[in-house]
Amino acid sequence: MNNSISRRTVLRGLGATIALPCLEIMTGKSSAAVRGQAEPSRLACFYIPGAINHYNWFPQDTGFDYTISPSHQPLERHRDHFSVLTSLSHIEGRISGHKHPYNFLTGHNIAMTPGVLTNSVSMDQVAAKYIGPTYLPSLALSWTSGVGAATLSRNALGVDIPATNDYRAVFENLFPPADSAQLKQARARVVLNRSILDTATNDVKDLQRQLGRADQRRMNQYLDSIREVEKRLNDRDAILAKGRPQFDEASVRTEPKNKSSMQEHLELMMDLIALAFQTDMTRVVTFNTGNEGTGPAVPEIGISRDRHSLSHHNGDKDLLQQLTRSDEFNVRQFAYFLDRLSEVRDGDGPLLDTTVSLYGSGLSYGNSHGTTSLPLVLAGGAKLGFRHGSHVDFNRHVKSFKGYGDGINVYHSPVNSEAHFSNLLLTVAQRVGVEKETFADSNAVVSEVLA
Known part of the structure; x- marks a missing residue:
């Protein structure tokens, strides 16, 4: 049986006329599979802004026979x-307002120092240190380019990693230059950057002799970051030496036909992520699908209000219905991404089995900024040791829990204070190859999703 996929498969979200880049290495398999390498792990993290309609998001029953929610x-x-x-929360890292993308993947309490935003490394960046080497260690995407709440990724020092919404820039940065002269220049820049790092490292070592213990610890963190950058430069140089895969770039469009279409934007980004994983140019991607303080409207399905205003529904049935439709629309795009991964072969199975995807939000009840019992979905990664098909509600592990009723207290104060979202972040990190026993305020792994 011929399992190769059409060149129009991966980028079909751009419309029927959009073709997949014509890669010689693409035969319906990932690049790693074509090369006969063991299937690498991959990680994708998605953020849905502005909370959800909790009435229709969380299933009513649990276990493998649960009834899927609207x-x-x-x-x-x-x-x-x-x-x-259900019922996982950032316990030590609980924050209010609209800054939840800041610590969604870090679990850090960014408000610990009044007037100063501090942060720590995000789980995706921890994973990026262990998954590789690839041309890009990771890729940060967003609805609006920038830092702060626009990005989900933070480096080892807690500094924001800029995210982009520029489709063309994503595509061009995803692969080594096609022109031989440009390729030579790119390798020369790597050599120059390595030289700059060597000089900086020597200067820092001279400076360390003059520092106290606290400053030495900070400087050691800085040196660790430099060493990590140097390793990535070496990895990039090795990949540049192999050159760029052959593309029929004329067949690739990196602009949506309708720039006001939310669906086109999301599907185009999902296609680029799938392409990045398939060609093995990166194995770690984060995608913030909207601005937390607004959250995109969805005019193509008749929703003109942004998600933020819908989440402040004050119990209005019409607004709640619109919020559910917006939730369902966004989840449909995530399902589209899983479709893409299902179509690509990676070894003896689909790319879906070697990719774990986290989809969720740092807000559970937007009307009053509730941040406990976060809406979270975990998908894929069967070959990484995940077992799916169930609804797990950690509140039901607490004997005194009497059920949800119509109350909203569960979204403002955790019922199960042992159910840390960082436990899930740790579990995901370990499954993709991270050799760490803790992450943020984790206190266990989430065995309920493991085979």
């Missing part, structure tokens, strides 16, 4: 490949 209906075809996790 908001998750688009995922029905992938039921055996995703899990719904």
